Amino acid sequence: MCREPDLDIYDVLLRDFPFLLKGLGVAVVLLVALLLIGFVLGMAICLLQLYGPRTLLVQWPLKVYERVFRGVPIIIMLFIFYYGVSGIYDISAFAAAVLAMGLRSAAYQSQIFRSAFQSVPAGQMMAARAMGMSKIKAIRHIVFPQSARHAIGPWTNEFSSEIKETSLAYVIGVVELTRQAHYIITSTQGNVLMVFAVVALLYFVLNRAGNSLLYAFERKLAVPGFEK
């Protein structure tokens, strides 16, 4: 895109809007992928921490993983995964972003799930076991459905913050929404505020839409008479 002084910013935005939408699409795919990795891995970590063997050999690495990924800035993680891993294996910027952010989300999600499981009173597990359910059945049929209800709130929070953090994938060259915006700004010069205002609106709308869906899900699962 070269500079076209005869077009004003509104025309440019209108013309380049498909690029912004494409950037938004990349951000959404990144978001879904990282949340999925975070969910599967985070749930596994949580279940191992709560119900797995208590040996240090299992528990200690989980703890170190969780502490490291929660304790290091995501930009540093992005650089480490992109430049570090690409030295050994040729990894795309997008894959590096999915991996770094997914693994970090797993650390956060594991703790969301852990506190949700722990908020289910011990008597629920005890009653299920007392009636002959195995531990796995008791977790699946009794503890999990209750903890899911406790987890949706904090999980919505994680969803929101991850949407916003997809913009950081920009630094390793993933062509997501923020980078598309930057292209427009570079090609038109100036208009920074206007372009970023549109981008901000796109992030905001996506965020609100996701939140509304999750809140609706939370209301749907709510148990009558049960105080939260």
Add this chain to the structure above:
Amino acid sequence: MTDDLVLDVRDVKKSYEGLEVLKGIGFGLRRGETKVLVGPSGSGKSTLLRCINHLTPPDEGRIFLSGEEVLEKNIDAMRARIGFVFQDFNLFSHLTVLDNVRICQVKVKGVAADVATERAQQELERVGLGDKASAYPAELSGGQQQRVSIARALAMDPDVLLFDEPTSALDPELTGEVVRVMQKLASDGMTMVVVTHEMSFARQAADELIFMENGYIIEQGPPQQLFSSAANDRTRAFLNVIAEHG
């Protein structure tokens, strides 16, 4: 000799961190019998009850259910045949009353869904809550919740029902409805072990009263006999105190 016992508890011992809570407890229960365990708090009654279904695995001793030994390896199958009613109900809070009574029939015993539903409805009628099937536990009073938990245990068709202070978490005006359900079960021929301070229940429904103290069974016998002429001073003293306050 022991074959006709539904529940046979032999020389059970249990310690917590060096403190011996049960010091060798044994008793048996024939089909249709109701035995009431009484004793001061800390005497080991609840621990004994939890040892029977291994919620608290005993350190020593053996437990037989209808002639079959309760062991770690068969514990889930055995627990399905030992009904347990908790002091604080522990109904599954995310499930309706009907599903609370259904779920373990389906998931543990493999009963077909429609059969389980029918059985659940029957047991709810039996405890007088047929009209509450679609309510959630949090919408019920404590007494109603406890009756649901009794129905939940009954629906599993257990060999024996264990009650761990079933009325202790209830407001006084709600204990009556639960005690009445338990009395009805006892007279219907259910085999039950009940830890309780409800002496009216003990008097009317128990075939035998077992007095425990400091991890031992001090005395056991028909309730009338223990109430009127307990051989042991401590039994007498305890029952007098309970009779005054209970």
